[in-house]
Amino acid sequence: ERAATSLLTARDLTVRFGDFEALRGVSIDLDTRSVHAVIGPNGAGKTTLFNVISGFMKPTAGQVRLNGANVTAASPNRLARLGLARSFQICSIFPNLSVADNIRTALALNVRGLQLLRGRSRRDENEARVRHLLDQGGLMDESERRAADLPYGRRRLLEIVTTIAIAPKFLLLDEPTAGLAREDIAPVAGLIKTVAATCGVLLVEHNLQVVKSLAAKVTVLAEGSVLCEGSYDEVARDPRVINAYIGA
Ligand code: ADP
16 A cells, blocks of 8 residues: 555755754655654754645755655645645635535645545535544534634634645645644544544644654754654653753
């Protein structure tokens, strides 16, 4: 099965802004069906790494490969067709549409989703998929509510659900718990865990409790380089990591 072998790899990524190197030869392997967290102090290069992997920025050097194909600086649309999705937080939601219609729209706007729209049985299949996504996000009871009327924490769940509507093989999540109240964090973490059962998730996350609870692997970036990589417990006790955080 293709899903079992799909793999996202970044090799020796370097990004220069003038004389400044935001990334200096960063390599990362993303496994399927698990959460891989990228952590590091502000300015470490996390966002730049995400921008390169998701096709929003071309690296000065290095390569990104998806299932063996060179996709360095491939357009975000092409990457989406190849199964790589990136969440764009609240801006990907249509505020005046209902929760369910937001999910339908996400399916319809997507090239992979479009295949689901033809014919009656396809339409039934599509509605089953909408219900499944509502269920995954814990949003079933709010399916007919206007997205704009959802509390902030629920909107974040909807945002992630619209992103996974395309059934990505890889999902890039940029600080999914940022700005959330404490009680809204667990549902988002739970959804990410569910998604990771079928998908490789690359996660930039400041909340280390969330990282600890979700990530099978953690890459620590500092000043554009990989400082270390391993399980949460391995990196958390690495003196270089402790110094990087304290030094920041
Ligand atoms: P992080 O997400 O880990 O906080 P970023 O990837 O946003 O780090 O930024 C890494 C470094 O690159 C920072 O010092 C930032 O100021 C710099 N940087 C990011 N984007 C640009 C840009 N477009 N032009 C110049 N410098 C940039």
